[in-house]
Amino acid sequence: MYIPTVEQLLEARVHLGHLRSRWNPRMRPYIFMEKDKIHLIDVLKTQRLLEEAAKAVREIARQGRAILYVGTKKQAREILKEMAESVGMPYVTERWLGGMLTNYKTIRRSITKMEAIERMMRDGTFEKISKRERLLKLREKEKLERFLGGIARMPHFPPAAVYIVDIVEEEIALAEANRLNIPTFAMVDTNADPTKVTFPIPANDDSTKSIELITGVITAAIREGIEAAKAEALAKNPEA
Template sequence: MAQLEYKELLDAGVHFGHLTRKWDPRMAPFIFMEKNGIHILDLNKTLGCLDEACNAIKGIVRSGRKIMFVATKKQAQEIVSEEARRLKMPYVTDRWLGGMLTNFQTVRKSIKKMGTIDKLLKDEVTVKALAKRERLMMSRDKEKMERVLGGITELTRLPAALFIVDVKREHIAVAEAQRLGIPVFAMCDTNSNPDLVDFPIPANDDAYKSIALITLAIGKAIEEGLMERKQDKDDARLAEEEEAKRLADEEEAKEAAKVAAKYEKED
């Protein structure tokens, strides 16, 4: 993974924390200093934590599992959803439904219902048979479901890990992941509790540029993990083909030896 430079972090405002009166004392190890009543994060710690998080995420993705992106704050929604879609990973950027992880089977039923409504609305014969009010209500239900569940329609089982922007805002998602033993990677500002997550990344979780920089770094790690997984599959397939060829050659050699032995006896 390409290491981020300090200048990139500074330009994106990753080092800016909250007002000192709003801080969480558990973030003290990640704070460099106080300036004009604002805490400044230690970028050395940010880079170290980000590197550790990216290596762990790469390993998870390489094993063929999914990372769920969670970011419902306005300034994070666009960049997070775009990156998740690019990587074909599940994401939640509108609203976190309580029980999205702990009551996953019920959520799957809602996704199935959304798919059923979508099929009905695409069927011209069925649509014409519906009253205008019914058609309108179905369309509204579908739009509402797509906003909330659109990012997880392809998720058939629980994700292997969560990447979260703003631990305080997404506290329900963090609590559900903790309950299920799902590791959490999260951007933690100076008002957050880093002890709640497995891989805290000390960073400004309010500025768009800061969120984008960290999210793209995580996305790069996922992309590398996917490429390594593809390479592993190609290597395994090549090894299987070579083994099959070797066995075929051995079998052919045995048959040739049998034929030769037969002619020797006849002579």
């Protein structure tokens, strides 16, 4: 299992926290020092906790269960979307709609509506309605796809775990996961409360390089779990 070296963590700016004036006192155990009024994260602790998180997500993936990626801030969107898709996991990279976890029945109705429009486009029904109706339905589909496309084909609900970039930004997603007792994995910066997360990973959640590195480790662990499951299945049934 790949875990970045201290040098790689520093190069990716994982250690750079927020100004002292913005800190959350519960991050004290993970702060190495203060420099120029900025808190610096102890990357040795980042290393250890990242390894624990990676081992846990690997096991979840090995069991064939889903990990939902959540990160709607500009720096995280494309990284999370690309990495989640690379391992076939659901994701939310646009606005988190309240109730995505706690009121999934309502969200599911919107997904069903999106799927119905897609069927109309495939079976020729789309050509039988007026241009104005087609335009309205296309706009509706685009909006639904933007916000719900990443979870539309989530194999099981609820997901087995949620991976979050920036728990301050994604406080509603975190609260919903905690309410449903879904294990959470998250990059936690010096302005956040790590006690709200099952597997906190102390890290700069504003730097693109930091997000890419940490999320890359989590994704690699998920991929290992998926491959391990395939190998186990093949060993049980070599003729499959």
